[in-house]
Structure formats: structure tokens, C-alpha cells
Amino acid sequence: MRASDLLHTRPEGLYCPPGDFFIDPVQPVERALITHGHADHARPGHTKVLSSDQTLDIMAIRYGEDFCVERQIAPLGETLDLNGVQITFRPAGHVLGSCQIVVEKDGTRIVASGDYKRRQDPTCLPFEVVPCDVFITEATFALPVFRHPDTTEEIARLIESVRRFPERAHVVGAYALGKAQRVIKMLRDGGHDAPIYIHGAMQKLCDYYVSQGIDLGELRPATIDRKQKDQFAGAIIVGPPSAFADRWARRFPDPVACFASGWMRIRQRARQRGVELPLILSDHSDWDELCETIHETGCSEVWVTHGREEALVRWCELQGIKARPLHLVGYEDENE
Amino acid sequence: MKPFAELLDRLVLTPSRNGKIRLLVDYFGATPDPDRGYALAAITRDLDIPGVKPGILRALITERMDEVLFGYSYDYVGDLAETVSLVWPEPEEPVRANRDPSLSEVVETFLETTRSDGPAVLTDLLDRLDSSGRYAAIKLFTGGMRIGVSARLAKQALAQFGDKDVTEIEEMWHGLELPYEDLFAWLEGRADKPEHGALALFRPVMLATALEEPDYDKIVPETYAAEWKWDGIRVQLVAEGERRRVYSRTGDDIGHSFPDLLEAMDFEGSIDGELLVGHPESHDDQQAVGTFSDLQQRLNRKTVSAKLMKSHPVFVRAYDLLSEGEEDLRALPFTERRRKLEAFIARLDPSRFDISDQIAFADWGELNDLRENPPHPIIEGVMIKRHESAYVPGRPKGEWFKWKRDPFTVDAVLMYAQRGHGKRSSFYSDYTFGVWTLDEEDRQILVPVGKAYFGFTDAELKQIDKYVRDNTVDRFGPVRSVKATPESGLVLEIAFEGLQSSSRHKSGVAMRFPRVSRLRWDKPSAEADTLDNLKRLLDENRGKASRVRPA
Missing domain, CATH: 1.10.3260.10 (DNA ligase, ATP-dependent, N-terminal domain)
Incomplete structure (x- = not known):
């Protein structure tokens, strides 16, 4: 069957007509398959939701237990049948619970990879390459300027900065789901044993990661104790990037503003955000990893979702691989 | 590396x-x-x-x-x-x-x-x-590092590194040679100050302090001379031997923008003065001195066309003479330098050089009146110099004063607020404000007329920040759009130094040095100023000499 008959875009999102379901729809639909828990992919209000058990848990934490009418767990690697369409969830390596969705019918296989990365991440299962006919890829960092450096070294730079400025607080902006826990876990692996302070918005998600067996060490709420004046000196505080624009950030004296993101590769970007210590650390693939992954899947066609589509489409053309942008709306990349 | x-x-x-x-x-x-x-x-x-x-x-x-x-x-x-x-x-x-x-x-x-x-x-x-x-x-x-460090800041860092005065470094700068080993040796106390034989070096500029109320009584005609303060850019012209230089007040060589002036620098010595655009010999005020926006046409250009040099000729209105021939005059009293300056300028091309006139005044009150009602729109106040003052780099106390016209003020309404940087990164500290005008359907709308990010105290900043957060109607990245209607809005009293007509701004006007002078929590938004008020000011004041044409 033609790939575009198996999956194509609708205003609500990516739709499978024979299976009658959407993948990561941006509007409420009857049946949604969700790749991962980030808010632009996992939205509340669908009737039936099929996803990994961890993504379902995360949605319940973020939106409340009634985020949908009916939940269905997709066990990793097991093939399910939806109206004659075979569905398999495979790890995507993006955040805890994140999956690629393999959609198959009559010998045509499409992999909707969602957001993914290829680097080692101690907080989630690694990406699995699934051979396919059509590979649907994100393009958040799809420009040759984005080459993420070694992640361990970025964390080591943060630890080194804390050592050099023991009187200052290091305030790290990190996305509340995935990035924050990865930064904390890697700090622990890098030997930082002191309590880490977290913004209130991250508490539940951090608790959930811990419940899934990911040891984050001692976490404390970043609230002010009036009796203890210098409580944040030399400490690492992790908060969502948006909190830096907020009154919340004012409680830390002379803070070193850090931001953990792939965008930090661009100096003027870091400068505009007022970041003093940029940490180039991403949950998305960099340019080389996007290109390598396309080759590894052996696909004959690439569909590009959100990000810098034109550059990735251009690269595919140069490689002789058919490619087109999907022009999906409603996905963000700025908050990475 | x-x-x-x-x-x-x-x-x-x-x-x-x-x-x-x-x-x-x-x-x-x-x-x-x-x-x-x-x-x-x-x-x-x-x-x-x-x-x-x-x-x-x-x-x-x-x-x-x-x-x-x-x-x-x-x-x-x-x-x-x-x-x-x-x-x-x-x-x-x-x-x-x-x-x-x-x-x-x-x-x-x-x-x-x-x-x-x-x-x-x-x-x-x-x-x-x-x-x-x-x-x-x-x-x-x-070139163009884009690291936010000016040459001046680098020199200040050198001064701090060697515990020296920055003017000493500025003075020797153009005589130094890569890679500055003698400079660093001196800064580290390992060697004497570098001697230079180079010609036409910059001489660090003497600056004035702002006149404050306690100084008023000192200003008596017997001890001080007064002259107009012109709104151009302060320059130092140095011609020694074959070398001719136009320096900015921080010692940057800016001569490449002014080949017409360099050509006329047919003298041996160094002049301190104001760079202006116009035809100083003209009897028509507007022809004689152009506005600051006319001057801006000539600034920061790598090359300058013959057409522009004709339509916007530059000249220097001389304030002081620092050296004549090989003689350094800086230690002489101001009156004596001034006498030499008069004779010096009289020998130069009058379309390129003239002298800044001194103002006769009987007492402080009369000087104040003159300051408030200057005879030319490009005057921004008066300069007051002690007769006995030697020419000393920096801002020596009690020697020279600047006494500016009071700024203009306008009541404008806060429209957008942007987050600041560094210490202010969690505060909305950069404000775009507007005044009222009518749209095609005769409805009152605000049109932005400027941006200000200083002038308020830390306590006021907190209050405005809270107001912005409580009254946000939209967001675009780091910018918030604030509720601003005739019924509801925050009125800011804005002080500014002058108005220019501008085709780049929707309102058609641009302000110089706008800053917040007061928060008008008391004033209803609908009673803020209108664009017509501002345009009237433009016509009455700075607009008089709006364009300079060849005489």
C-alpha cells in the first residue's frame, strides 16, 4: 500500500485512515497514540490514549487522572493490531517512556520516531534502529551548526564552575520533564553528592523518576529558609527555563545563570538569554545523528516534522533519498 | 589559542x-x-x-x-x-x-x-x-568581535591592571607598537613609561562637570568665562609635520570619515572643538549649523561620497588650543590659550574652522536666562570655564562646568516591557512608551515614540515590574504587551534632550536620550500627551534647522 494512504497529515495531526488513529494529535481526537510526555506531543482531552505505561503515568501526573476516557498500555516491542494495522512501540531515547511508533500494513512500514536522541542517557532506554520504508523524523537541530559536544564534559564544566565559585549559586535552566532529571542524574554520576535544590514545578516528575528506579540523590525544594542566609551558596538549583524570567529567580544571590540546551551551541543565543554558563546538552539528535539515523534505518523516504525541515530535506536530496516536510503545526522547539 | x-x-x-x-x-x-x-x-x-x-x-x-x-x-x-x-x-x-x-x-x-x-x-x-x-x-x-568590549573598556582594564590613570594610556596609545611589550612592562612596574617619538598623538581631553546648585554662587563673571555648548561631537584635531589626525574624545582616530576636514587642517598644532555640519560663514542660522541628525549622516562611515561632503560639509567650532607648533600650551591659563586660539583660528579656512563665541553676562541670573533661551536650536546649554584653568585631562573639580538646558518632558503611556540583562534579567526593565493619536476612524490609539531603560530607582523598578506582570495582555518572547487604553494604563513622565523627525519610526519622531523621570500613578492614561503635542515641539524647537543645504 502507498505510504501516504497509511499515514498523512490532517489539521489534528498525523492520521492513519485504515487504523483510524492519530499520532501525537494537537487537538482532542477519538484515538490518540502518544510518543512521549512533552506537552506539545501529549495533550489532554482525547477519548482513548495508547502509549507506553510511563508516558501514560506522566500524562496523569501533568493533567490529572482524567486526562482521557480510556487508557491503553502499549508494552514495548509487542505488536498490537488496530483495525488491521500493526502497531509496535520501540524506545526513542528522548525522555523516560518515550517511544517511536512503528506502523505497518500490507508490507509497508512507517516509523514515526517522535523526538529522539542517540546519546547515552541514564534516565531512559536507548533508541532502537528499526528498518523501515518511511522514516518520520524531527528536525529540531537539523543544521550543520548543531553538533552537541560530549555530554559528560558539559556536566564536568558545571561541576568545575561550582568548585571555582563556591560563594555563588548555580541556577540551571532545564526542561521539567526529562532534561532536569537527566542533568541531576548525570551530576550524581559525575560525583556531585550535595543536595540539589529544585523548583516546585519539578517535584512530582522527579518523584516519579525516582519511583521508576532512577536514583536522583537528595533533592530539596528551592524555598528560602529565613534562618539560613547563605543556604544557596555553592549549591546547584534546577528550575524550568521559564522560571528565570520570574520573581522566583531573585531569591538566589549573585547566581551563575546556566542553561542546559542544544541551543547553547550558538553564542548569541546564550547571550540574548543572559546565560553565563551555557551547557550544550540536548535530548534531541544533533545534525550528524539525524543524518546517521536516516542512513541506518535504510528508509527510501523521509518525512520531516518540526524544526529546520528545509536543511534536512536538502541533505536527503543530496543523498538521493526522497524527502518532504510534513508542515505539522503545534509543535514547539524553543523550550528544548 | x-x-x-x-x-x-x-x-x-x-x-x-x-x-x-x-x-x-x-x-x-x-x-x-x-x-x-x-x-x-x-x-x-x-x-x-x-x-x-x-x-x-x-x-x-x-x-x-x-x-x-x-x-x-x-x-x-x-x-x-x-x-x-x-x-x-x-x-x-x-x-x-x-x-x-x-x-x-x-x-x-x-x-x-x-x-x-x-x-x-x-x-x-x-x-x-x-x-x-x-x-x-x-x-x-x-574584525568586529561582537563581544561587547570597546577599545575604551580595554584601556580601562589596562589602567586597572597597572594601577594607572586611563588618560595616560590614551595619551600614549597611538604611539605604541604591537605587541605592546613596553606598555606591559611599564604597567607591571618593570620599566619606565614608554617614550614615543611619534607625531600627532592624542592628548587626553579635559571634561566639564555638571553644574549643581551649590556651585551657583561661584559663577561670577570675574572668575569664569561662558560660551555656548553646541550639540555636535567633541573632537581633537592634531596636525604635526605630515601627520593629520581627527580624534574622538576617547582617542579613537576617526579621520577616515572626514577627508574634507583633514584637507583643510593646514596648521601645526592641536585644537579642541566641536564637530558640526553646516556653513559657518552663512548669516542664516539654519544654514550655519545643521542638526545632530545631519551630523549623524557623516559619522561612522568608512568612505564618504563627494555628494555627501557637499550636502553635509563638516566644520569645527574651536574651544581650545592645546599646542601650537612645538609648544605645549596646556599648562597655560585658559584666558591665555583663548587669546592664542583666536589668532590661530583667524589664519585658517573660515568655511572649516571658526571659534566658539564667548557670552557676556553680568550675573548668574542673566546666564540662567541665556541658558534657557539660547539663540540657536543646536545649542544645548552653556559651558563655564575658570579663567585660570589649565588644560587637565579628566574632570577636575571646579574648573569647567556644563550647564544644560532643562530637558523636555512628555507624559507617555507604557505599551511594551522587555526583560533586562544581567542583574535585571528577572525584571521587566526596558520600556516602550507611546502617546495618543487618532486612527483613520478617529479612534484614540497609542503610537510608540521611544524606549527607556533608566531614570527610575530600584524601588520604582519593582513597582513597574509588578504592574507589567499584573497587566500583561500578550507576550512575544521576552517582550510583554501591557494593557494600555484610555481607561487603563501607566503614565510615565519621560525626559529627553531633543526631538528629531524620523522616517524610520511610525510616529515620525525620534527622541534623544529618553529616560523615565517620574511615574505618574496619579495621572489617568487618557490625559497623557498626544502626538500633535510632540510634533508641535518639533516645529518650535529643534526642527528649525531641520536640513542643511549647500549655501
Whole structure:
């Protein structure tokens, strides 16, 4: 069957007509398959939701237990049948619970990879390459300027900065789901044993990661104790990037503003955000990893979702691989 | 190369002036000669590498990658040096020498490079460096560091490093030579102050302090002279032997923008004065001196067309004479220098040089009246100089005063607020404000007329910040749109130095030095000023001499 008959875009999102379901729809639909828990992919209000058990848990934490009418767990690697369409969830390596969705019918296989990365991440299962006919890829960092450096070294730079400025607080902006826990876990692996302070918005998600067996060490709420004046000196505080624009950030004296993101590769970007210590650390693939992954899947066609589509489409053309942008709306990349 | 690359990276991300100075001082202290000298020259833009030009970068990179992908990358990053440093394909087999090349090796190699071997030398170097190192290396020859450090700030860092006065460094600057080993030796107390035989050096400028109320009684005609304060840019013209220089007040050589003036500098000596646009001999005020926006047409240009020199001729209104022939006059009293200046200027081309007239005044009250009602729109106040004052660099107390016209004020309504930087990054501290006008359907709407980010106290900043957060109607990245209707809005009293008509702004007017002078919590938004009020001011005041045409 033609790939575009198996999956194509609708205003609500990516739709499978024979299976009658959407993948990561941006509007409420009857049946949604969700790749991962980030808010632009996992939205509340669908009737039936099929996803990994961890993504379902995360949605319940973020939106409340009634985020949908009916939940269905997709066990990793097991093939399910939806109206004659075979569905398999495979790890995507993006955040805890994140999956690629393999959609198959009559010998045509499409992999909707969602957001993914290829680097080692101690907080989630690694990406699995699934051979396919059509590979649907994100393009958040799809420009040759984005080459993420070694992640361990970025964390080591943060630890080194804390050592050099023991009187200052290091305030790290990190996305509340995935990035924050990865930064904390890697700090622990890098030997930082002191309590880490977290913004209130991250508490539940951090608790959930811990419940899934990911040891984050001692976490404390970043609230002010009036009796203890210098409580944040030399400490690492992790908060969502948006909190830096907020009154919340004012409680830390002379803070070193850090931001953990792939965008930090661009100096003027870091400068505009007022970041003093940029940490180039991403949950998305960099340019080389996007290109390598396309080759590894052996696909004959690439569909590009959100990000810098034109550059990735251009690269595919140069490689002789058919490619087109999907022009999906409603996905963000700025908050990475 | 690593320490220099790290310095650049850190300077880019350090918003505070003191923070930047500290980084520079630390670098000068930790880096040996001649590396630190080359770094200094790169930052002050005194490093010229003729053999390697930015043009070859593009050619080199498009040999190595698809031109379209490079184009997308450049569009995204917006800075050629940074884009190339990020996309440069690192060689599979590292050809990196076992150690990092030093800055001086890189600079000296560049300096020895001819245009024909430029590409090969650059390729070899870029293959050996990491992305930060590549960025720093490319910045060495593309110029325009974009690290937020001016030559002046670098000199201040030197002064702090050597515990010297910055004017001493400014004075010797144009006589120094790369890589400044004698300068650093002096700053570190290992050698005497560098002696220079160079001609036409800059002489650090004497500045005035603002006149404050306790000073009023001192201003008596017996001890002080007064003259107008003109709204151009302060310059120092030096001609010695074959060398002619036009310096800004911070000692930057800006002569390349003013070949017409350089040609007329047919004298031996150094003049302190105001650079203005116009025809000083004309009897028509408007022809005689153009506005500051006319002058802006002539500033910061690498080359200047004959047409522009004709339509916007520059001249210097002289304030002081610092040297004549080989004689240094700076130690003489002002009255004596002034007498010499009068005779000096009388010998020069009157279409390029005239003298700043002195104002007769009987008492302080009369001077105040003159200040408030100057005879020409391009006058921004009066200057008051003690007869006995020697010409001393910096701002010596009690010698020269500036007494500006009171600023204009307007009541405007807060429209947008943007977050600040550094210490202010969690505060909405940059404000766009507007005044009322009518749209096509005769409805009252606000039109933005300016932006201000200072003038308020820390306590007021907190209040405005709270107001912005409580009254946000929309957000665009770091900018918030604030509720501003005739019924509800925050009125800011804005002080400014003057108005210019502007085709770039929707309102048609642009303010000079706008700042918040008061928060008018009491004033209903609908009673703020209108665009018509502002335009009337433009017609009445600064607009009088709106354009200079050839006489």
C-alpha cells in the first residue's frame, strides 16, 4: 500500500485512515497514540490514549487522572493490531517512556520516531534502529551548526564552575520533564553528592523518576529558609527555563545563570538569554545523528516534522533519498 | 589559542562592565608577552592582517560543504565567523599538532601570509583547532568581535591592571607598537613609561562637570568665562609635520570619515572643538549649523561620497588650543590659550574652522536666562570655564562646568516591557512608551515614540515590574504587551534632550536620550500627551534647522 494512504497529515495531526488513529494529535481526537510526555506531543482531552505505561503515568501526573476516557498500555516491542494495522512501540531515547511508533500494513512500514536522541542517557532506554520504508523524523537541530559536544564534559564544566565559585549559586535552566532529571542524574554520576535544590514545578516528575528506579540523590525544594542566609551558596538549583524570567529567580544571590540546551551551541543565543554558563546538552539528535539515523534505518523516504525541515530535506536530496516536510503545526522547539 | 578563545567566549557571556574588566585584567596577568599584546590589539581593533581576508572564508567552506546548507546555517546564526567555526568539518584523522598553537604563533603566521597562500594557511590552522579556537582565529582577521568590549573598556582594564590613570594610556596609545611589550612592562612596574617619538598623538581631553546648585554662587563673571555648548561631537584635531589626525574624545582616530576636514587642517598644532555640519560663514542660522541628525549622516562611515561632503560639509567650532607648533600650551591659563586660539583660528579656512563665541553676562541670573533661551536650536546649554584653568585631562573639580538646558518632558503611556540583562534579567526593565493619536476612524490609539531603560530607582523598578506582570495582555518572547487604553494604563513622565523627525519610526519622531523621570500613578492614561503635542515641539524647537543645504 502507498505510504501516504497509511499515514498523512490532517489539521489534528498525523492520521492513519485504515487504523483510524492519530499520532501525537494537537487537538482532542477519538484515538490518540502518544510518543512521549512533552506537552506539545501529549495533550489532554482525547477519548482513548495508547502509549507506553510511563508516558501514560506522566500524562496523569501533568493533567490529572482524567486526562482521557480510556487508557491503553502499549508494552514495548509487542505488536498490537488496530483495525488491521500493526502497531509496535520501540524506545526513542528522548525522555523516560518515550517511544517511536512503528506502523505497518500490507508490507509497508512507517516509523514515526517522535523526538529522539542517540546519546547515552541514564534516565531512559536507548533508541532502537528499526528498518523501515518511511522514516518520520524531527528536525529540531537539523543544521550543520548543531553538533552537541560530549555530554559528560558539559556536566564536568558545571561541576568545575561550582568548585571555582563556591560563594555563588548555580541556577540551571532545564526542561521539567526529562532534561532536569537527566542533568541531576548525570551530576550524581559525575560525583556531585550535595543536595540539589529544585523548583516546585519539578517535584512530582522527579518523584516519579525516582519511583521508576532512577536514583536522583537528595533533592530539596528551592524555598528560602529565613534562618539560613547563605543556604544557596555553592549549591546547584534546577528550575524550568521559564522560571528565570520570574520573581522566583531573585531569591538566589549573585547566581551563575546556566542553561542546559542544544541551543547553547550558538553564542548569541546564550547571550540574548543572559546565560553565563551555557551547557550544550540536548535530548534531541544533533545534525550528524539525524543524518546517521536516516542512513541506518535504510528508509527510501523521509518525512520531516518540526524544526529546520528545509536543511534536512536538502541533505536527503543530496543523498538521493526522497524527502518532504510534513508542515505539522503545534509543535514547539524553543523550550528544548 | 585556548586561553584567548576562552576569554572571548567568557566576554560574550558577561553582561556587566566590571565583570568584563575583571576578565581582561586576569587575562593580562596570566598571559605572557607577546600573546597578551596581540589579544589587546585584536580587541581594540588595532590588528590588521592584510593577507587573510573574510572573502576567502566563504570560498573555503563551500569547497567543504553544500552551499545551500551553509546558507541555511549562516542565516540562522547570523555571524560569519561563528557559522564557519561551527560547521567546519573536523578532519577524520586529527592533524592536530600535539599542542595548541599560541595566539602569537597564529597572529605572526597570519601577518607573514600573502594573499596567495592565505587559503592554505587558514585551512591548516582551522583543521588544528576546536570550534572555540576556530571562532577566535577567524575573529582575528574578520574584525568586529561582537563581544561587547570597546577599545575604551580595554584601556580601562589596562589602567586597572597597572594601577594607572586611563588618560595616560590614551595619551600614549597611538604611539605604541604591537605587541605592546613596553606598555606591559611599564604597567607591571618593570620599566619606565614608554617614550614615543611619534607625531600627532592624542592628548587626553579635559571634561566639564555638571553644574549643581551649590556651585551657583561661584559663577561670577570675574572668575569664569561662558560660551555656548553646541550639540555636535567633541573632537581633537592634531596636525604635526605630515601627520593629520581627527580624534574622538576617547582617542579613537576617526579621520577616515572626514577627508574634507583633514584637507583643510593646514596648521601645526592641536585644537579642541566641536564637530558640526553646516556653513559657518552663512548669516542664516539654519544654514550655519545643521542638526545632530545631519551630523549623524557623516559619522561612522568608512568612505564618504563627494555628494555627501557637499550636502553635509563638516566644520569645527574651536574651544581650545592645546599646542601650537612645538609648544605645549596646556599648562597655560585658559584666558591665555583663548587669546592664542583666536589668532590661530583667524589664519585658517573660515568655511572649516571658526571659534566658539564667548557670552557676556553680568550675573548668574542673566546666564540662567541665556541658558534657557539660547539663540540657536543646536545649542544645548552653556559651558563655564575658570579663567585660570589649565588644560587637565579628566574632570577636575571646579574648573569647567556644563550647564544644560532643562530637558523636555512628555507624559507617555507604557505599551511594551522587555526583560533586562544581567542583574535585571528577572525584571521587566526596558520600556516602550507611546502617546495618543487618532486612527483613520478617529479612534484614540497609542503610537510608540521611544524606549527607556533608566531614570527610575530600584524601588520604582519593582513597582513597574509588578504592574507589567499584573497587566500583561500578550507576550512575544521576552517582550510583554501591557494593557494600555484610555481607561487603563501607566503614565510615565519621560525626559529627553531633543526631538528629531524620523522616517524610520511610525510616529515620525525620534527622541534623544529618553529616560523615565517620574511615574505618574496619579495621572489617568487618557490625559497623557498626544502626538500633535510632540510634533508641535518639533516645529518650535529643534526642527528649525531641520536640513542643511549647500549655501
